[in-house]
Amino acid sequence: MTKQIQVGKLNRLRIERESDHGLFLCDESGESVLLPNRYVTEQMQIGEETDVFVYNDSEDRLVATTEHPLAKRGEFALMKVTDIVSFGAFVDWGLPKELLVPKKMQKHPLEKGKSYIIHVAYDARTDRLVGDTHIGHYLRNNPKEMQSLREVDLLIVARTPMGYKVIADNRYEGMLFHNEIYEKISIGDRKEGYVKKIRDDGKLDLTLQPPGKAKEEIAVRKVCDALKEAETNTLPFTYKSDAEAIQQRFGISKKAWKKALTKLLDAEEITLHEEHISLKKRS
Template sequence: MAEIGKFNELTIVDAVDHGLYLDGGELGNILLPQRYVTMDMLVGGTVEVFIYCDSEDRLVATTETPKGQVGEFAYLEVIGVKPNVGAFLDWGLSKDLLLPYREQGNFSIKTGDGLVVAIYLDEHTNRIVASTRLHRHISPEPPEYEANDPVDVLIYGDSPLGYKAIVDKKHRGLLYHSETNDKLEEGDRFTGYVKKVRSGGKIDLRRDPAGYKRVEPLAEQILTQLETAGGRLPFNDKSSPESIRETFDCSKKAFKQAIGALYKQRRITITEQGIETVAANETK
């Protein structure tokens, strides 16, 4: 049976002027409107589509990709607010996603805001809606990760200890301030690394992989960029975390470890102006 709010591979059962009808099992036939139909979609074949309700609450299929499916978390922009009804979010489809007033918690929401929300199916109405009450939608399944496993990280808040995160769109995590020099904001998304899974299921995160596994390839990357730039780059341990992240795609902490390793190997020198290859330094 087709699942509402998710991608499904469905069989095409009929072709009509206004589109194709797809076999939705117990949900009945579901229309894929003509604007999404391509020449290779034939009766008897299959097509991957996303199922949701249109503005008249009828099930409809689309080949568009939303910014999040039911059971996931996403950072979405508020594009309209209707008092006592809720906020409307841009999730990449022609029909906006409703964040009901009752699901806004203590947030004071206005047009233009960005929010991390849980996307879920309202069992009473079969409508796909959003919620800022994230804790209610965390997966009950215990996370199964090993230390240093790469994971998808979505930042949704800050605390005295670190940045609160959604891990792989379903678990809770915390990136300690001591694990990153970057200033992060709600909606920032990146590949992080598991430091530890606690007994309650919460995940301690790293911004970068642990140990020399990360230092060695990063050091080689920095050396390559140095050589491409003629042997000199205006970066050292006084450079801002933002400029380091933009140039080398790593934290300032990882950058310092990498250039420290290169310095110990006598492959670079570190000056007030930046870093230089030994060869470049010798030609001064």
């Protein structure tokens, strides 16, 4: 099957020829797109292939760039509204030409200066990329399809009394509960997450903590790294330290902290004092 240029996605294209304005890149069918001079590097040679993102420029012509947007076609990201016009709103998505969110694709009217979770969609009628805030339209909850999910990429989309709503792998709806969070997170943050449970409604219960031994190893590494970075290699923490203070300093639970401390003591990596711990000096 012949590979063709895909708008809104990364494309591997062959460098076909030079022009005064940049390099023309082509796909296997012979369709070409301009890579403007500002993105051309000395390493790019005629006949070689290069990876570029393709989108519509300010005059609605297809153009290539080596820059990456906050989200590609089919993906979500937190984007700030830069301008409101009669037919919609423009948002900053990390490229020179801002992304239009048409009025009909706004779940609620957008306000200039505010940031929203935006889905980058493709309008086949106009052959253009547009933004959409109806994020639920693009999520699917298929328990059978999700059985193999273990580690997922998360986008934090909203805070609720129970925790944070998230999008997993750009397609699934999930929840991070407050008692599973041991670090500061904000709307728009991207995190690595782990599936705890697939609910009957197809939504995911998630955690930021890796399972089993991996979780313990990460906690140990966090404590070691903090000690190495600390002045005199000491920290004012012990088994009796406050859970909230541990969470704020290390991003782990008190249970994980105690396990990490015990493991480091058994390995003779640290010394436990009455009011602090210290890294053992190696002779």
